[in-house]
Amino acid sequence: MIKRNEMMDRPVIDKDVREFLRSSQKQLSGELGRIERWANERRVPVIPHETVTFFNWLLPILKPKKILEVGTAIGFSAGLMLKATDSDSHVTTIERNPDMIEKAKSNFQKLGVSDQVTLLEGQASEWLEKIEKESIDFIFMDSAKAKYYDFFPHCYRVLKHGGVIAIDDVLQGGTILDDSKDVPRRRRKIHKKLNAFLKVVLDHPALDSSIVPLGDGLLLITKRESFDFGFMLPEEIK
Numbered sequence: 001m002i003k004r005n006e007m008m009d010r011p012v013i014d015k016d017v018r019e020f021l022r023s024s025q026k027q028l029s030g031e032l033g034r035i036e037r038w039a040n041e042r043r044v045p046v047i048p049h050e051t052v053t054f055f056n057w058l059l060p061i062l063k064p065k066k067i068l069e070v071g072t073a074i075g076f077s078a079g080l081m082l083k084a085t086d087s088d089s090h091v092t093t094i095e096r097n098p099d100m101i102e103k104a105k106s107n108f109q110k111l112g113v114s115d116q117v118t119l120l121e122g123q124a125s126e127w128l129e130k131i132e133k134e135s136i137d138f139i140f141m142d143s144a145k146a147k148y149y150d151f152f153p154h155c156y157r158v159l160k161h162g163g164v165i166a167i168d169d170v171l172q173g174g175t176i177l178d179d180s181k182d183v184p185r186r187r188r189k190i191h192k193k194l195n196a197f198l199k200v201v202l203d204h205p206a207l208d209s210s211i212v213p214l215g216d217g218l219l220l221i222t223k224r225e226s227f228d229f230g231f232m233l234p235e236e237i238k
Helices: 015-024 030-041 049-062 076-083 098-111 124-128 145-158 172-177 185-201
Strands: 066-070 090-095 117-121 136-141 159-168 207-212 218-223
Touching (some): 030 076, 030 098, 049 076, 049 136, 049 159, 066 076, 076 090, 076 098, 076 136, 090 098, 090 124, 124 145, 136 145, 145 159, 145 185, 172 185, 185 218
Parallel strands (some): 066 090, 066 136, 090 117, 136 159
Antiparallel strands (some): 159 218, 207 218
8 A cells, every 4th residue: 555654744844945945946858757647646755856956956966777676665666766877877776665666666667767776575674684885885774764774884885985874864854853751652763763873874974964854854975985884783684
């Protein structure tokens, strides 16, 4: 089942500014634009248009050949990244939701990028352990927010030196700043794990990081030095 994300209605910037960013910047054309409109009309969570235009600016500068995505959803962001990079780029993307997987496969075919995509079905934690060390140029993480803390050690391990990780929705509509006692019980795990994650990465000497107020907060991390973040892994897989 494809569910909507309640944080889509809790922007971290002024609503009028958000609408300006989404309506005034260059719009997508062709099949990719159709997929974006389809998702937005149905409130299916895909990256917002301000992040779309940022990726279309950023990726041609970085020129990544090997891209890893954690959280395929309907395949929109993977398709966008491939369209923004060279024709010999490749995306390996991980998704566990069967409905999302089927929709993503269909969209990859419509976009004509199926040959440039490896879709790994199942749990991200299991697949991430199997990826070759320091082989990835760019990583986009847009999965369960409470899992960012757990997934990061693997992502950092497989990222090449100078490579970039982009992590979406780290501000949670601004609620990341709330006192934990004021956070609804159903969201406390996300609140706790996201805060713990940010505490580690925002000032760590092995990396450079910056939060860009796009969408619900986009965290960018550049790998400057190798470092073992294994202390962040769940006890059962250390």
